[in-house]
Amino acid sequence: MTSQSPEPTADSRQPSALYDFENVIVSRNGTTILNGVTASVPRAGVTGIVGPSGSGKTTLLRLCNRLEVPASGTVRFRGADVAAMDPLELRRRAGMVFQRPTLFPGTVRDNLLVAAPGAGQAQLEHALERTELDAAFLDRTADDLSGGEAQRACVARTLIADPEVVLFDEATSSLDAAPKTRLEQTARQIATEEMAVLWVTHDLAQAQRLADYLLVILDGAVEFSGPTTGLADANGKVQEFLDAG
């Protein structure tokens, strides 16, 4: 096996971290998007990644399932360098829910079967149940669903593959207030089932009510990382962002 986890060496890393970012730099078309990010994400609970638009938070999230690769620096998943992992295995272990619902053409059942080709009826229904959709949705077509239902079906599609972490990328930004609250509740619920959640948002209030742990990103750098309750002790730049939000 080539995917043996290397021994963690840097003492700045939390031994129990789910993700470790070490001096990560990402640039695109000559613009620096992440400028030397060093941070950790805990193994359990909801971690909020919050910052204004264009701050680099989505890029940070996409490094977690290797839809993005850094120009330099290291990203570790449970201590293993993701650059040395099979990207397909990493993506099965780290599911992602996108900003807009991304259901494929066909029924919800078809969608779930893309993620778990051998899934039986009970497994399909259980996945929907976890996102508060009843079994009747299995035969509904993607076009027939409301935005909130479609996004929850996307969460179900991610959960049926049994990932260790779910990466939410501004997943409620296209939703109205009620479906937004329901999706937040779903995310909270998933996180208590021994599965970590990373929740990217520009909505500070949402991050504060949802997340146990926060990373605040401003201009491509992590300016605060710690329990949500410790936000009051953050530096001046973060306080300015908090005041503006």
Next chain:
Amino acid sequence: MPGDVSYIGLAVSFVLVLVALGLSLAQRLGIERSMLWAALRGLVQLLAVGFALGLIIDPETPLFWSWLWIVVMIAIAADTVGRRAPEAPGIRGIAVVALAAAAAVTHGVLFGFGIFPLEARALVPLSGMLVGNSMIAAVLVSRRLVEELRDKRLEVEARLALGLPSLDAARPYLRSSIRTALIPRIEGVKAVGLISLPGAMTGLILAGVDPVDAVRVQAAVMYLILGATATTTAVVAFALVRKLFTSDHRLVELARPLEG
């Protein structure tokens, strides 16, 4: 010979170009110059090709020159594909491989089974039809595939994020672009004889060949073109997918084409 057009006849047929020019002038379409240029340029090109073909298909000329002619045709066609689908990365090289594959498959059948004699007068024009049609199919499929993957990036990335390998993530878009490139060809085959009389058959009938004999030739040519375009689109689409994703299954950045 019924199809023999004299130089005087050719000059007289130019009257029809003058009719088109007159229309452009009367309606102030402003396309007289390009119309005249196209008519003259087309004539010169055809005369040059006719002269060169005359040399190549002479029974005394070694077959090597026919093969060389085909190689040059494929190179020019691949370059044309590259210019017409600049948004598709590495498309020139892919087109060379695809056109060569199409030629190998179709010529293998046509000449391997003795449907046509392996002589320059069959090899060169049949290759011309094959390369011309395959080139159009290559442009269609490559443009469509890039467009689909660019416009449905989110959906493609959602598939990748589920742990699907890039070929599986691209498959629905691959299928629809191959379909797009082949459907006009299939529709054309369906309409043949009812709406249009194809070029090869028209030419043969004009040259005095019995229409039923002309039909047999035309049908073989039609199947040649169908086989060639199917081979070309499949090779182009599958090869292009490999260029549009990185080895670690990420979709590359796809620029919009600059519309001329």
